[in-house]
Amino acid sequence: MLALGKINNLVVKKQVKFGFYLDGLSWGEILLPNNVAPAGLAIGDQLDVFLYLDSEDQLIATTERPKIKVGEVAMLKVVATTKVGAFVNWGLKKDLLVPFSEQQIPLKEGQSYLLYCYVDNSNRIVASSKLDRHLHKTVPQYRPGDKVDIIISEQTDIGYKAVVNHQHWGVLYQSDVFKPLRRGDKLPAYIAKVRDDDKIDLRLSASTFKQAQELTAQVLAKLEQNGGKLALTDKSAPELIYAQFGVSKKAFKQAIGSLYKEKKIVISDAGIILVKQ
Template identity: 30%
Template structure:
């Protein structure tokens, strides 16, 4: 007698996240039903890449639809289970997480449980994150971000002569002390928060300078230019700020660190260095709680 299987047992035979060959059982108004002989699965018309005929065997990727029913698609995902790849963020839903484009009609969820607690550190639309496929207890597909162990298996050790170079990379992890970046040269870089003039988020692209090459081949980096160049850029920023405001501003080296950072994105120490540079060059003067451009400063500002 033919053995009977429950629907749950049959579903386990056809598991979400796998690519399997299934026979086209019949055509329906909204697509096709494909089967393994035990269970029929809907292959929606939107998921068809070529029009099969009844009896044809087609390779399909299985997933769970919105009602948690097993469904099929002929569109192969960018990333499969056991593989890692960079997927683009297409939507951010604060109560759920972020949705990624995995090459299918149904976007892939990177759950809030696998994202930083601070939403400001979540990836934004257009960012890319390195993930693989995983399944929850209900066999639904989810994105799982690459951890340090995975990153280290694909990373290459840096050589000492790379120090001082500028490289592009993508933030893949954030901790209290700073950000971890996977560079386009396939190196692991750590950027301390002191070397970040602006907050970073997961998935953000950065252009960073290699400041140190560790013995294990990992690198430290900075988003800041070398000191002398950075000092000049900070001073030029203050000069440009005053040029747009009739040559004056209500800030001096006595202003609070919070106001300075909010207004210029600079630390109090960097602001004071920039003010000192402009004073030494004779481009500004300070009095009554304000900083003003001298004539030489206005000429310098117009020249820039």
């Protein structure tokens, strides 16, 4: 099934003076202009092309790859503001429209913004800076340890808000960040947890996740051995924590924090207590 604003694999149907017509099935013949056609292209060949509307709103194909596709998020620069909205450079000849109704704040020429691309009710490919309107509309189907791609949205009091796989919101906690991050940065991350409210906790390191996972099991085992009590808290001296588990205080705090969120332990001034299931 063909999709506007995405990559489609189409068959070359015929050649004309100004390009090639591709078989768009129920969409009819779709023009691939000569200037974006690969050398040696012949009738019957299959080709991956991006489908969009040209300046006259005619369906057209290109082998060029835009900076953003429908269903994706990217940082794009505003090249013009007009009476219908702002236009951003997305790597194609025709700039991409951000309607006024889809601007979180008025977009300014020369500035870059994090945008979501979609097809509106008029069948136009447009973009929006109102990410909350378009993201986290489906239940996250991730498991702890899954590798994902994230794009940094903004810094918060607890860390960074990030877009996960162009679909969901996630949080990267400050304690897991060891280098400066900026809005629009793209990097791999790992799912730490999908909470009951569908919010996603992220980590940058797979080893950090594995260490925390192993440590939570060790803490639970130690609690069971000690009658459900352990005289350590997130305020205990690093030396005492290392003597018990051979890990840093930071790793221990992450582990018991995770257990606390899962309601497997309670934390008192005297230590941690196992919750009877």
